[in-house]
Amino acid sequence: MTPLLSVQGVTKHYGARLGCGDVNFDLWPGEVMGIVGESGSGKSTLLSCLSGQLAPDAGKVVFDTRAEGPRDVLTMSEPERRMLARTDWAFVHQNARDGLRMGVSAGGNVGERLMAVGARNYADIRAQAIDWLGRVEISEDRVDDRPRAFSGGMQQRLQIARNLVTGPRLVFMDEPTGGLDVSVQARLLDLLRGLVREMGLSAVIVTHDLAVVRLLADRLMVMKGGQVVETGLTDQVLDDPQHGYTQLLVSSVLQV
């Protein structure tokens, strides 16, 4: 078996300051990897480098493509990378507005992604869009409303539907539950976990919420000052942290 994603020595500097340094990991099919760390630790920089939104200074991001097997995403041509971003990859932004088209109806937001990969039959597209809205618990009578008319939690769920409708194999998520109240978070976590299992998705989730990674991620990577300070099984890293920073992070969580 080959890893779905193999990250090798990814490094990014902003001028003299280190964004992220020499990051290495393999992500296997069906695995969910959490990346935690405080603000400014480099986790979002790393996610942007992995997902092709930012060019790292050094390193390789090798993705196991359907057609040609493992290929370094960073050396792909722009159209190839865009095609990948539309088909096998998905990116769920922290702010749903960054991942949605606010002037297009909910159904259109989902259907547009299908059209981008070649769907042309209007009735099929609409039926599939409605099916996906249902999966993320948005009722059919809202299909023609624009996302502007949705609550924050609904927008986030719509963004997830838009991203997953094309059946990607790898999903990048940047603080997917950030800014949502806890009851909505729980609903979203439940939804994400179900989808990850049903679709056999692999995911990389950046968050600063340790409770979220405990429930969603199989493995965990802890970053500080642009460096990975600790990696391992999620429950092992949280229950028996080895690095001083991770120990501080875990012991700083407020108990409810």
Next chain:
Amino acid sequence: MIRISDVSKSFVLHNQGSAVIPVMEGASLSVAPGECVALVGNSGAGKSTLMRMIYGNYLAGAGRIMVGDVDVARAEPREILTLRREVLGYVSQFLRVVPRVPTLEVVAEPVLAAGGSAGNGEARARELLARLNIPERLWSLSPTTFSGGEQQRVNIARGFAHGFPALLLDEPTASLDATNRAVVLALIEEAKARGAAIIGIFHDAAARERVCDREIDVSGFTPARAA
């Protein structure tokens, strides 16, 4: 099935003056298929620590922890994940689940994770929940709102849903009434009969007497108090 040799462990508290606390030294034991071994020793002797190391929840400092043919002390995370899905079950003292997920799905999950069908998972979950006397009207609700004893029984149902070849049980009969305690002991006996290797912590001496073949006193693995 489970073979532990010369395992040691210390905790290093980096934020508290880098204090080093040795908690285990030279731990060795083995458990054959169909055998149930009890870990005994006073509170703080390291029973739970040893159990957590076998599950890969705590990192072993040194030594070998073989479960089947995987050395948990050295395995990659994904090897341990596979081991936990297919081979090694763990009933902890506390239930930890995604809020909002119905009890029936919580219990069926290990069956699906091990590759079973949704139908089998549900059937097994129904059978176990009924045996453990969880009222059927609660099955569609999330266990997060259940009483302590009910959560404990859901946790047990979850632990026995898939026929794991190796099982770790942390106080499975604590906080249970006599009827449910008897059900749990029967579940343990059935697991032994199908060949599961079991390591358990039981404060309930009568339960230990009934289901365990041997006792291992972990105080023997406690490092001599350093200063």
